[in-house]
Every structure is written in structure tokens, then in C-alpha cells.
Amino acid sequence: MIYESTRGRAAERSISEAIIQGIAEDGGLYVPKSFPQLGTIDRSFADMDYISLAHLVLRPFFPEFSDLELLDCMRGAYGSGFDCEETVPLVSAGDASFLELYHGPTAAFKDMALQLMPHLMSASLDKCGEEKDVCILVSTSGDTGMAALKGFEDVARTLIIVFFPADAVSPVQEMQMRSAGGSNVRVFGIRGNFDDAQRAQKAMLVDEELAGRAASLGYRFSAANSMNIGRLLPQIVYYVRGYGAMLAAGRIEQGEKINICVPSGNFGNILSAYYAKKMGVPVNKLICASNENRVLTDFFESGIYDANRPLFVTNAPSMDIIVSSNLERLLYHASGGDAEQIGRLMTELSEKRRYELPSDIRAGFSDFAAGYASQKDVLNAIGEVYREFDYLMDTHTAVAYKVWEDYRERSGDDIPTIIASTASPYKFAEDVCRAIGADFCEGVSAVRSLHSACGIKIPEPLADLENRRIVHDTTIGREDMKAAVEAVLSSFASR
Numbered sequence: 129m130i131y132e133s134t135r136g137r138a139a140e141r142s143i144s145e146a147i148i149q150g151i152a153e154d155g156g157l158y159v160p161k162s163f164p165q166l167g168t169i170d171r172s173f174a175d176m177d178y179i180s181l182a183h184l185v186l187r188p189f190f191p192e193f194s195d196l197e198l199l200d201c202m203r204g205a206y207g208s209g210f211d212c213e214e215t216v217p218l219v220s221a222g223d224a225s226f227l228e229l230y231h232g233p234t235a236a237f238k239d240m241a242l243q244l245m246p247h248l249m250s251a252s253l254d255k256c257g258e259e260k261d262v263c264i265l266v267s268t269s270g271d272t273g274m275a276a277l278k279g280f281e282d283v284a285r286t287l288i289i290v291f292f293p294a295d296a297v298s299p300v301q302e303m304q305m306r307s308a309g310g311s312n313v314r315v316f317g318i319r320g321n322f323d324d325a326q327r328a329q330k331a332m333l334v335d336e337e338l339a340g341r342a343a344s345l346g347y348r349f350s351a352a353n354s355m356n357i358g359r360l361l362p363q364i365v366y367y368v369r370g371y372g373a374m375l376a377a378g379r380i381e382q383g384e385k386i387n388i389c390v391p392s393g394n395f396g397n398i399l400s401a402y403y404a405k406k407m408g409v410p411v412n413k414l415i416c417a418s419n420e421n422r423v424l425t426d427f428f429e430s431g432i433y434d435a436n437r438p439l440f441v442t443n444a445p446s447m448d449i450i451v452s453s454n455l456e457r458l459l460y461h462a463s464g465g466d467a468e469q470i471g472r473l474m475t476e477l478s479e480k481r482r483y484e485l486p487s488d489i490r491a492g493f494s495d496f497a498a499g500y501a502s503q504k505d506v507l508n509a510i511g512e513v514y515r516e517f518d519y520l521m522d523t524h525t526a527v528a529y530k531v532w533e534d535y536r537e538r539s540g541d542d543i544p545t546i547i548a549s550t551a552s553p554y555k556f557a558e559d560v561c562r563a564i565g566a567d568f569c570e571g572v573s574a575v576r577s578l579h580s581a582c583g584i585k586i587p588e589p590l591a592d593l594e595n596r597r598i599v600h601d602t603t604i605g606r607e608d609m610k611a612a613v614e615a616v617l618s619s620f621a622s623r
């Protein structure tokens with residue numbers, strides 16, 4: 129299994145090299161050159177323990193890992209730290225089937241990949257004989273930051289620096305990150321939005337001068353964002369599980385197709401669903417759900433990607449994104465691997481913040497449908513589903529639910545659908561209280577208010593937020609991110 133850059137001007141890599149590197153040196157993203165086939169997916173995929181399933185699905189992507197090594201990584205990731213036995217339970221509410229991906233240590237789906245990635249990273253460093261330590265740069269719209277901090281906390285030979293938009297995450301997300309433990313972590317709020325943070329982060333990852341200075345201090349950079357292929361592969365596993373669970377629940381017959389609806393921002397989660405389809409999971413449509421930042425909806429409708437628009441801070445903040453990184457990977461696959469053309473489109477995007485898709489690539493998008501939900505739609509959907517089915521969604525999951533409802537009505541397609549449930553409602557407690565008409569205290573105390581109203585168990589990692597001590601209190605300008613990185617490296621190197 130070989131990995132190649134979407135822009136075609138970087139060397140092909142093994143999986144360990146691609147994971148260590150994070151982003152290709154030509155600015156492109158690594159993609160697998162082919163997709164292994166799973167064969168028939170039957171009920172046994174629902175009954176298997178998650179560790180064995182992850183091993184089965186991911187094995188062909190990691191040829192240079194021995195079975196034992198890979199299993200060790202899986203055990204480290206999924207052995208404990210999840211608060212339910214099924215790891216990713218499939219829960220029905222009316223016609224909807226929610227695949228709950230948020231039972232990990234930070235209560236969002238990002239844990240599914242970020243619990244595994246540090247193990248893969250450590251093993252990869254050994255395999256490649258890399259002598260430098262890794263400094264992981266993270267830009268986050270809220271959930272990746274905490275999941276990465278938790279995953280890499282005190283992991284040998286790694287240092288992790290997280291940047292998040294200071295005024296654009298939920299109080300729970302901000303408190304989680306600012307109180308993060310671990311001797312190898314640093315967190316900065318930035319004055320700017322997620323796109324600013326991601327752009328600066330990507331620039332640092334391909335900045336040769338900065339890399340030189342880091343190397344002299346004994347470090348090399350990598351990324352824990354979904355631009356790293358090590359983030360996307362683990363996410364394929366739960367879609368395979370979801371299909372098996374639909375079978376086990378009697379919602380479909382073997383071989384019958386499903387739709388998958390995913391609340392999307394950086395397009396990583398839904399891209400993993402697309403990869404699952406490529407591996408043989410019977411999928412009809414992949415439904416891409418956006419919030420009021422509807423750049424992806426417009427793109428799927430018109431074939432024009434137009435980033436010349438303001439970014440709104442919404443009640444589903446982890447999806448407040450204008451430049452969606454992983455779309456580049458879909459373009460690459462849909463174009464049949466035309467790296468030259470993708471390189472051109474991406475240059476156009478960075479220069480003009482806009483590009484129009486040639487019709488031949490657009491034809492490769494027939495697997496997708498798209499839609500968006502307003503903030504009001506989100507609150508209504510949460511309230512409605514709670515009253516009618518006694519099921520509580522977080523704001524991001526509610527975006528997907530609303531978009532799925534609209535899609536069904538518009539298309540008449542009522543194929544059984546998995547809705548990716550991406551976060552615990554407690555992470556966005558204020559808005560969820562508002563949606564179900566419950567009184568609430570502001571800030572992190574809203575977690576307690578929500579508990580009084582709905583009685584659902586508070587995930588352990590969110591239970592003591594009010595008593596946490598803030599350790600990372602710095603907020604910087606977005607133009608100061610590079611200086612901050614250099615200062616952190618120097619301080620760690622001189623220890």
C-alpha cells in the first residue's frame with residue numbers, strides 16, 4: 129500500500145512516512161493509491177469486538193506493521209477510555225439511526241481517530257528510524273484540539289501545540305482545552321477564526337526555514353488535523369461497524385444499501401464514509417450536512433467553491449469552516465487521480481479564494497447529496513426529536529438530522545440512513561438547554577443545568593469542569609503563531 133500526494137509533486141510514501149509527515153511537501157494531502165475490499169459485510173461485523181474489527185479493516189493500509197504491532201495500537205486506543213461497551217452504539221429514534229461516535233475521553237467523535245493516532249505515530253517514528261522528536265501542530269475549531277491533547281498527553285517523543293479561535297468555541301470546549309494536563313502540551317487561543325488558524329498551521333508545516341530551526345532543536349513538525357491520513361483511516365472502521373449494526377438491528381437485509389448523513393466541516397468524517405463505500409460497504413448516498421456556513425452545500429449544488437464570504441460563528445461551532453481541507457482528497461479521487469489539475473485548482477483557491485470545477489470531475493460526485501441547516505433549524509430539531517422520541521442530540525448531530533429530513537422530503541429517497549452523531553449534547557449544553565426549553569446557568573455550569581433537565585448521565589470527562597484550574601491562559605494574534613511555536617520549541621529544547 130502506497131500513499132501519494134493529491135498534487136503529484138511529492139514523493140510517494142509508506143504509511144509510517146505519511147503519518148510522520150502529516151502534509152506532503154508540495155502542500156498536497158496523502159491518499160491511498162488503492163482501496164482494499166472488505167468482501168461481504170454480515171452481522172458478524174456487529175458482534176466482533178471493536179479492537180478486532182479495527183484490526184481487520186485497517187490491516188491492509190498498514191503493510192509494514194506486524195499483526196501484533198497493529199493489534200497493540202488498537203488495544204491502546206480502544207481498550208479503555210470509552211464509556212460504553214459497544215464503543216460506537218447505534219441508537220434508533222423514529223426512522224433515524226444514530227451512530228454515536230462520542231463515547232470516548234473527550235466526548236466528541238475526534239477521539240475515534242485521535243485515541244489511535246499517537247500509537248501509530250510512535251510506532252512510525254521507530255519504523256522510520258526518525259531520531260528527532262515530533263512537534264504536532266494543531267489548529268482546531270473546538271473538538272480536535274481537546275481530542276489531540278488527550279491522545280498525545282505525555283506520549284514519549286511528542287510535543288503538541290494547539291491553536292483555537294478564542295471567541296468561537298463553546299464554553300465547555302474552551303475550558304477543556306485551557307485546563308488540559310500533560311507535560312508535553314501547550315494551548316493558545318488566537319484572535320481570529322478557524323480558517324486563519326488552519327492557514328497559518330499549514331504554512332508552518334511547509335516552511336523550510338522554520339523546519340531547519342526546529343531540526344536544530346531536535347524536532348520535526350507533523351499535524352494531527354484531518355489533513356493527516358492517520359486521522360482518516362481509523363474513521364472508516366465505525367462506518368463498517370454501523371452497517372453491521374444496521375443488519376443486527378433488523379433495519380436492513382444483507383447487501384441492502386444505506387445512506388450516511390454526516391455533519392461536515394473540514395470534510396474528514398464524511399470522506400472516511402466515502403472510503404468505506406470504496407471498500408465495499410453498500411452505500412447509496414453520502415449526505416453532506418452543513419450549518420449556516422454553507423460553502424459545501426453551495427459547492428455541491430453549483431460546482432463553484434467560493435470562499436469569498438464571511439465566516440459565521442454558529443451554535444454548531446466545530447463546523448464553522450470556510451476552507452474545507454479534505455475536499456481536496458475527494459477532488460483527487462473524483463478526477464481519477466489528476467494531480468496536475470488538483471494542484472491548479474488549489475492554487476486558484478489560495479490566490480482567488482474561488483474555483484470552478486471542470487465538468488468531468490463533477491461527474492465523479494454522484495455519490496453525494498448536500499444540504500444545510502440554520503441555527504434556528506438546529507434548535508427546533510433538538511427540541512422536536514427530544515419531545516417525540518426522547519432522544520437528545522447535540523447541535524452538530526441536529527444539523528445532520530435536519531438536512532436528512534429535508535433530503536428525504538425533497539428526493540423521496542427513504543433508504544435507511546445512518547446519521548453520524550458527532551458529539552455529546554453536554555459539550556454544547558447552553559444551546560441544548562435552550563432547545564429543549566430548560567432553564568440554564570451560563571458557561572460550563574450549563575452542564576449541570578442540562579443534567580437536571582434531562583437526567584442523562586454526564587460523560588465523566590465533562591463532570592468536573594467547574595473545578596478545573598486554567599493552565600493555558602494565553603491568547604495571541606494570528607500573526608504571532610509562528611513566534612509562539614518557536615518559543616515553545618526553545619523552551620522545551622533547553623530543558
Ligand SMILES: *Cc1c(COP(=O)(O)O)cnc(C)c1O
Nearest residue numbers: 271392393394395396397446550
Ligand atoms: C469536527 C466536528 C465535525 C466536522 O467534522 P469534519 O471531519 O471536520 O467534517 C462535526 N461535528 C463535531 C462535533 C465535530 O467535532
